[in-house]
Amino acid sequence: MSGIIERPSAILYPRKDSCIPPSERCRYKTDKKPSGPFNRKALLDYLEKKAREEKDWDEVKPYKKEVRGKIWKPKEQPRVEINDDIQLDTEWDEVLASATEEELVDLAAILGFHGMLNQTQYHQAFVENKEILGGGGFQGVAKYQEFKVYDEEPPNDTDVDKCLKQVKDNDPKLTELNINNMKNISMERLLEFGKAIGTNSHLEKFSMANTNATDKVAMVVAESLKTNKTLSSLNMESNYISGRCILMLLEAINVNKKVIEFKIANQRPVVLGHKVEMRIAELIRENINILRLGIFLEGPARVMVQEFLKRNHDNGGLSLVSQCSYLFVDQLFINVMTGFVFSEETACR
Incomplete structure (x- = not known):
């Protein structure tokens, strides 16, 4: 079974x-011996050949073409006759008929048909006494434009020792100090600058961007800001300051609320985190005098900071608000998102 x-x-x-x-x-099993080795391709070819050569079996009912019912025919659409006998030629027709291809290119650029032109052809259309480059017309070859070479900005030649002595001596002539891009300055000098700010009563603007300043320098500057009542602008961009120390700086600024411009964007820890960003928004809400903030924020914190800065401008915390147009308030939105702070000259334009 x-x-x-x-x-x-x-x-x-x-x-x-x-x-x-x-x-x-x-x-x-079968008793027959194999006629040869198994060849799959030969077997398929044989089956296809046999299928083509064999006749089809007879159908029970042969096919017969029959038309049943009414054949559908679409309705003929009425033809609209257009009378082309009357042609009104204008002076523009004659001008366009005799215009060269280069002139048509200029006309297309003036009318704004950018899809018909390349960039070189478009700009050449607005240049007087132009020289046609690479052949004219719509098929002209676009050649590259020569780049304008600008001289490199000279290095910062600020005398660090002299400026440090002036800050410590509370020199009334020193109201603005810029040590940006001085990477060869030592950490000890940066700490001395940070401590000297606390006892200085004449310095109004201090910039130390791209000086390799770390959290240690930021902590010293934060302590000095608690006692300084004259500094109105502080720039510490492009350094190595963490979000914790940024909060310390803003908290120190809120003690006297004299700083109206604070730049702290482009730090090595790019992402501050949601908690730090929301704390920054709270500190800006508490400060009714700060007008310009250079920092990159994401999410709801950016929107909140924009509203608080706009509130400060609307409240008239500085005479600059009455002198400048309200276009500056619109530029504040770009300031917070990109970390770029506009100068007073830019705001008054």
Whole structure:
């Protein structure tokens, strides 16, 4: 009985093993000897050839083409006759007919058809006494423009020792100090500058961007800001100050609320984090005098800071608000998002 059950299962479910010849993959055996090695391609070709050569079997009912019912025909659309006998020629038709391809290019540029021109052709259309480059017309070759070479800005030649002595001596002549981009200045000098700010009563603007200042310098500056009541602008961009120390600086600014411009963007820890950003927004809300803030914020904190800065400008915390147009308030939005702070000259334009 078991042999009867195993035989159909062996026939229906043969072993799928490519290493075993096809004739031995099931229990079905034949006494005939193989006529040759198994060739799958030859077998398929034979089956296709046999299928093409064999005649089709006769159908029970032969096919006969019959048309039943009414054949649908679309309605003819009425033709609209356009009378082209009357042609009104204007002076512009004659001008356009006799215009060269270069003149058509200029006309397309003036009318604003930018898709028909390349950049060089567009700019050449507005240049007097122009020289056609690379052939004119719509098929003209666009050549590159020569770059304008500008002289490099000279390095910062500020005398660090002299300025440090003036800050410590509270020199009334020193109201603005710029030590930006001075990477060779030592950490000890930066700390001395930070401590000297606390006892200075004449310095109004202090910039120390891109000086490799770290959190240690920021902490010293924060302590000095708690006692300084004359500094109105502080720039510490492009340094290595963390979000924790940025909060310390803003908290110190809120003690006297004399700083109206604070730049702290482009620090090494680019992402401050949601908690730090929301704390920055709270500190700006508490300060009604700060007008310009250079920092990159994301999410709801940026929107909140924008509103608080706009509030400070609307309240008239500085005479600059009454002198300048309200376009400056619109520029504040770009200031907070990009970290770029506009100068007073830019705001008054």
